[in-house]
Structure formats: structure tokens, C-alpha cells
Amino acid sequence: MKKRITIYTDGACSGNPGKGGWGALLMYGNQTREVSGYDPATTNNRMELTAAIEAIEALKEPCIVDIYSDSAYLVNAMNQGWLKRWTNNNWKTAAKKSVENIDLWKKILKLVTLHEVTFHKVKGHSDNPYNNRCDELARQAIKNNS
Template sequence: MCPQRTRDSKEKPTVVIYTDGACSGNPGPGGWAAVLTYEGKTKEISGGEPVTTNQRMELKAACEALRCLKVPCQVTLHSDSAYLINCFKQKWYKSWQKNGWRNSKGEPVQNQDLWQALLAEVDRHEVAFEKVKGHAGVELNERCDALARAAVPK
């Protein structure tokens, strides 16, 4: 499913990604999932952690999805996480970086490790972040939700 470019191709492959995170308790055991589509092919990935938060699982899903891409791609990443989407749409990360990874209250940014990993992945690609309403019948968002919940360790 991973896109590949030929040597003479200058156009980046176009990939659509849906991501979601789930947590049983917050903190508690959690799961993450992503569905990647490229040229009619679909790849599903998921995983879980024994102790985490919902926010961490949302970020982990996006990070792992982008890590699957072997070459720089043009990506549209859909998520129902306002935390994830707003960070990129409102460019919170730029202030965090400028302020030594401190938020507007002067406190350390939560989930800094995952934000930094995600930013490194985003830098490899052209990523457009799109908010999708959760639990609203959007097929691939619903599929991610089911995969993420199934990945929560019992």
C-alpha cells in the first residue's frame, strides 16, 4: 500500500488518512488506529498501550500513520480530535517551539514527546489537517474508532 515514486516523477503521491484514539479511563488502557488510502488501496494499522490518555492515542495514531509512508507524500489527514487539528490549524506548535515547549500559561506542553515525533513526520510530507465530526457516520472515521477500541489492552 505504501506509495512509491519513480525517479523521474516530481509529483508526490496523494494519500488520505483517517485516525482515531480511544481510552478506557483517562488515564487508562488505550488504543489508536489509522486507515490509509492510496490509489484505491487501503491499509489499516492499530496498536495499544496499557496506561495512557485519549490525547496521547490521538497523537500516536497520526504519527504512526505518517511513519508508514516510505516517500514524501501529499496527505490529507482526517481526525475527530480538536486537540490534534487545532494545533496545526492554529499553529500552536510554533509558539510552543519558540517558548521552549511551554504553553501560553508558561507550563510544559503536555505530550511533548509525541508532538515532537509528529512534527518530524509532518516535516517529511505536505499535510493538510481536516476535522471530521466523530460518531457521525463518516465511514473511515467509524472504522478507525472500531479499530482503536479493539486495540485497547484488556
């Protein structure tokens, strides 16, 4: 039986583009693992996607995963069929423009085939302690590298 993992993610950017950080909490039973990272030149959306990628990549076996993110960009692309349309349209948006962050979207596509992943939208900078902790991790990563 697959393990059920809860993941919270967040990305942050100091300037957009600018220095970026990401943070994630992985929770299984009563265990919690924190992961975070830094990019010297990035965007907020790239950090949101990177947080999800890094968190899923930290899993050591196929799992049932619930990802909670305050990024409408990430959650809507997964839940509203944007990603499927982009791949069907050769990575073009409805406006016939190239999709941004194709490299990261391709990684996410691969990862969601390895795990059973459900994406959930949470309100950012609100009263969710897990989302707030991910925001702290992301901002701390920027601060530690500035």
C-alpha cells in the same frame, strides 16, 4: 510526482488515563491499509497523536498527505499555530505551563517536514464511515489486549 495519501485516524482510552488504543486508515487510489495499536497506560490525547504518528510513519516515501481526525487537540495545534507558538516559547503554553505530550509533538514536527501534510477536523462518532472504522480499530486494540 508525490503520491497523494488520505489518512483517517482515531484514538480511544478506557479510562483517561487508562488502557488506550489507536487506529488509522491509509488510502491511496483504491487501496486501503488499516493499522492499529495498544498502550496499557495512556491518555486519549496521546492515542490521538500516536494514531497520526504511526500512520505517517507507515509511509514509505515523501507524500502529499491529508489527515482527517476528530481530535480538536491535534487539528487545532497544527492549524491554529499552537505548535509553532509552543516551540517558540520553549514548550510552554500561553499560561506558562509545560506543554503535555512533548515527545509526541516533536515526532509530529519531524514527520511534517518529510511530507506535505494538511490536517482536517471531522466530527467524531457521527456518520463518517472512515472515522467510525478508525474508532472500531482503536477500541478493538484495547479489547484484544484487556
